[in-house]
Amino acid sequence: MTVILYAIPFFFLLIALELWVDRVRGTGFYRLNDAITSLSAGVLSRVMVVAHQLIPITVYVLVFEQFAQFSLSAIWWLWLLAFIAYDFFYYWNHRLGHEMSILWAAHVVHHSSEEYNLTTALRQTSGAIFSWIFYLPMAIAGVPPEMFITIAALNLVYQFWVHTRHIDDLGWMEKIFVTPSNHRVHHAQNKIYIDKNYGGVFIIWDRLFNTFKHEEKDVEIIYGIRGALNSFNPVWANCQIYAQLIKDSYHTKRWQDKLRVWFGRTGWRPTDVSQRFPLQKTLLEHFVKFDPSQSPLTKLYCTLQHGIMLTVTLYLLLALQSINGTAQLALVLAVLSSAVMTGFILQGMPRALKLDSIRLISIAVLLGFMDVATWLQISIVALHCVSLIIGLMVLRKVAHQINETDDLSDEPSSS
Template sequence: MNIILYAVPFFFLLIGLELLLEKIRQTNYYRVNDAINSLSAGVLSRMLDIVKTLVPLTIYVFIYENFALFTLSDSPLVWVSIFVLYDFCYYWNHRLGHEVSLLWAAHVVHHSSEEYNLTTALRQSSSSFFSWIFYLPLAILGVDPILLISVGSLNLVYQFWVHTRHVPKLGWFEWVFVSPSNHRVHHAQNKVYIDRNYGGVFILWDRLFGTFQEELDTDPVIFGIRSSLKSWNPLYANVQVYSQLWQDSWHTKGIWNKIRVWLGRTGWRPDDVAQAFPIVKTDLNQFEKFDITLPTLNKAYCLVQHGVTTYIALLLLLNIHLLAGYQQLGLVIWVMFASYSVGCMLERKDFAPRLEWLKHLSLICGVMLFGLPLWIMSSVIILVLFSVVLLVWLQSSKHNADNSLPSQVQGL
């Protein structure tokens, strides 16, 4: 059973409840553009998991079948023990994901939001290629691949609820388990909080290995990363740090520096490239969140388009066994393109409406050519027609608004 997939309705229910609390408490923890960017990154992650998990799982199965030291019984005690051991492996996977540049390049996506709410939990990387290595010791211990997937999914589901600012400190609970308070610390860019609180379910590992930091009233958390993403493009979020590492490696002199750029401590840069291509870090004393003003109609259109993209992604995930390989690949590529296009709409790029027209046309052609079931074709066509109406309305409203401005202002 795909636990993550079937947990999706539960995730959105909790997001709805958090939005209700947002209204009741008059907080300002959500922005439409940031939330859509987080959710789009999550959808992309699930899509690309289809492609990238096959080889790592094959390696795990090979080691399990040929090198397992024990045959484990299927008892509750064994299951709980594996759950704890998985979280121990997760701690080191997560910790090195912050401390090694190559691994941080993938993990940074999850930390790039400058907000902190339940949509942030779904802001996952699509380019994490090495995390499976940290769980290979479980294969040697004899942990069945199905059990590994099950405990891993439950570990991930647990982590969802801690991405909220509405839950205060929880007393004794904080000594054993990861809580919203100590995970808020993990997402901070304040100096006192950086590289702390790596546990997935248990905070005990951080207390044991010296990486625990309590949330302090004297230092309110500032969320995000010091090298701000400054974009609503989920594809760019996945390649931002890889691009910087590649450029540093290309421009620096000496083979050791070129290797160390990738495998050295996160943030380390050779002196020659640091001087030639300086990176400006965020001044937390003058911190301002990245934002692009978006009219209400634009926000509504982008929300609807994210809903359409999510619907297509869910259709693929729920019916993947019925689709041929080329159909799966085609839908994955379309979801990537759709996510990029909505990101351009959020950034109000001039060419974004043209991308949207191409997106709608390609979706109609795709469902017609793929020969999908009638109910899927009908639902997709209805969604596309509704989206087209909204897009025409949006472009008409923008045209009328531009024409209402004085001529000397319209060209600005």
């Protein structure tokens, strides 16, 4: 966690740099709605880590204490060995994360963006509840929990920079490391690229286990997933496949199928449910990105809300040890509700703004009673007031547009 916390400023610096390059080159690889959703998913995953990582880490510690014959010491080459071993287990964790429905349900979030930029790297799952199982051999081999946590964080931090379209083929590096080029292939939904390049830091595992695919120069990559998310709600991005699996296992008749829905190959569905509830999959030739347009004022509102949410999250993560449980819960509620409501507004539901004004007032009052920093309370009140004014302006504009449309439709036809 600490490694990732230290890395956060660099993440944002590099995102700013990529954004600048994007503007200079005019490539248009960034979209506000998509970037906000990616960052919100990243924020939720970090907030959830605080809660649910306790279980996996406890299991890892238990296995380490019970089964490890010896504890590896902090010699540099042992660190290197453990780092390579972690990446090997990461490969299998990631590969099964694509190949088995229940694991795909958690991993899908990372692939739900239809853009590919550094914010995509932060679009992480909040529900990787089974990943830790893959790393238990490391506990048995004697990798101490502190060493394991640091290595896992370093592996994740490495993966950040490969989520860019601004770096081409890197020559010899493509043979050994995961690079922007070979990871772009992993995020593609083009048929020739499906289920390829699972490595975290090293691409050698893919070459070894026949899942490697080189990026073809003449193939335009279509990013995202076949069953498009069509939402900017990061909570829904985390639940989408779980909801589908619950529905399928509930409706299918055979009990074996009820289990196979979860543990079968990703995409497999029992015949009875697939006939009753067919899933729509867009043909790639007609692929259109989910991108409802928004007024500049709505964009300003969402950017402001997102900025507040990032600040509250950073405060929560840094002050975690010094604030009580109730304050932690209130801050989590502020973050979660902001992420969901901003998603709705970005989706083209301006009326969600009415509901959001109630949220803005409630959160400001709630945090006012909490044992959190005074500067945060004052900033929230001030920024929520500004947001209310902008929200009101957006709503007035929408009401005006509706009136104009009504007037036009009331006019008698000239023909």
